[in-house]
Amino acid sequence: MAEVRLENVSKIFNERIKAVDEVSLTIHDKEFMVLVGPSGCGKSTTLRMVAGLEEISAGKIFIDDDLVNDIPPKDRDIAMVFQNYALYPHMTVFENMAFGLKLRKFRKEEIKSRVEETGDILGLQDLLDRRPKELSGGQRQRVAVGRAIVRKPKVFLFDEPLSNLDAKLRVQMRVEISKLHQKLEATMIYVTHDQVEAMTMGDRITVMKDGIIHQVESPANLYAKPVNKFVAGFIGSPAMNFFSGELVENGTILFKNKSFEIQIPGHLSKNLIKEKGKKIVLGVRPEDFSMQSSEKEEYNSIEALVEVIEPMGSENYLYLRTDDQNFIIRTVPSINVKINDQIKLYINLENIHLFDEKSSASLISLL
Numbered sequence: 001m002a003e004v005r006l007e008n009v010s011k012i013f014n015e016r017i018k019a020v021d022e023v024s025l026t027i028h029d030k031e032f033m034v035l036v037g038p039s040g041c042g043k044s045t046t047l048r049m050v051a052g053l054e055e056i057s058a059g060k061i062f063i064d065d066d067l068v069n070d071i072p073p074k075d076r077d078i079a080m081v082f083q084n085y086a087l088y089p090h091m092t093v094f095e096n097m098a099f100g101l102k103l104r105k106f107r108k109e110e111i112k113s114r115v116e117e118t119g120d121i122l123g124l125q126d127l128l129d130r131r132p133k134e135l136s137g138g139q140r141q142r143v144a145v146g147r148a149i150v151r152k153p154k155v156f157l158f159d160e161p162l163s164n165l166d167a168k169l170r171v172q173m174r175v176e177i178s179k180l181h182q183k184l185e186a187t188m189i190y191v192t193h194d195q196v197e198a199m200t201m202g203d204r205i206t207v208m209k210d211g212i213i214h215q216v217e218s219p220a221n222l223y224a225k226p227v228n229k230f231v232a233g234f235i236g237s238p239a240m241n242f243f244s245g246e247l248v249e250n251g252t253i254l255f256k257n258k259s260f261e262i263q264i265p266g267h268l269s270k271n272l273i274k275e276k277g278k279k280i281v282l283g284v285r286p287e288d289f290s291m292q293s294s295e296k297e298e299y300n301s302i303e304a305l306v307e308v309i310e311p312m313g314s315e316n317y318l319y320l321r322t323d324d325q326n327f328i329i330r331t332v333p334s335i336n337v338k339i340n341d342q343i344k345l346y347i348n349l350e351n352i353h354l355f356d357e358k359s360s361a362s363l364i365s366l367l
């Protein structure tokens with residue numbers, strides 16, 4: 001059992017740089033929690049505070065029921081895998097993995113059995129006698145993970161462990177780490193700036209920006225119900241499209257801007273009457289446009305110019321323009337459009353997002 005709990009944790013560097021600002025977060029036993037956010041958002045600092053590599057300026061960190069604020073890293077029963085995995089070049093794979101156990105004065109037989117067991121788990125059995133320079137990038141990263149596993153820690157911490165690998169290997173290792181999580185049933189905290197890694201690996205995802213947590217949710221809920229415009233734009237690729245406009249009442253509630261107007265679905269409009277006249281940002285994901293309408297109303301459509309077509313194989317991305325706005329949609333590859341075509345699109349109204357332009361908060365995620 002290993003739960004990690006942060007209570008109002010802050011980190012201030014040099015008495016002025018607030019890297020982490022009153023973060024409160026519970027990572028449950030056996031959970032795979034991803035911390036994600038743009039560069040400088042404070043995710044690595046948060047992880048390093050859990051590891052004990054960075055002093056905490058304020059707040060408390062618990063591992064299970066133990067307050068670990070003043071406990072040195074080696075006594076926290078955690079293992080960390082870094083982006084720069086820094087294996088010892090003069091040692092074999094076996095020796096690299098055994099090193100931490102030797103330092104902790106484990107018996108020889110215990111070390112051998114743990115390293116061999118870990119080698120089996122990670123598919124390194126045939127490489128135990130090789131030195132790091134005789135390994136591929138993915139194999140080296142696996143040894144770095146192995147070094148963490150042999151210790152059987154309560155909690156694993158990963159800091160962008162895949163960012164030095166090429167794209168294909170990254171996908172492979174992503175799957176391997178997910179499988180490892182299932183096999184070891186360990187608590188894992190994983191830092192990345194890559195939202196695809198976050199979405200594919202996390203049981204839950206914590207989205208951070210400017211040292212603050214914006215949302216903690218499962219991947220599916222984060223995608224469907226982002227609490228603000230930042231989260232909505234950060235999660236999803238290609239990113240959500242945003243259109244500025246306002247809410248007006250004309251028998252029903254409409255979102256209106258220079259280029260188009262759409263009718264807000266009934267179940268949302270009741271709650272939005274009070275927002276009438278406000279400056280609003282409409283959010284529509286690239287997959288929520290279609291060229292065929294199941295509805296007859298003309299005003300739920302957008303006319304747009306096709307500027308670029310990107311064929312991705314399984315789908316196409318179309319880069320489009322209305323009067324004052326660029327946006328992007330996903331379509332099936334067989335779609336019959338050409339550059340410079342003027343096309344008419346319909347928005348899937350069930351999946352729209354609306355944000356207050358001033359505060360960026362979602363007006364519908366909590367309805």
Ligand code: ATP
Pocket residue numbers: 013014017018019037038039040041042043044045046193
């Ligand atoms: P990245 O993805 O670029 O690694 P991050 O989200 O992990 O970014 P942190 O490394 O946690 O961000 O940094 C958060 C903030 O704290 C940044 O503004 C950074 O410049 C600052 N910072 C980090 N380490 C130090 C330090 N040792 N001294 C001063 N400022 C620091």
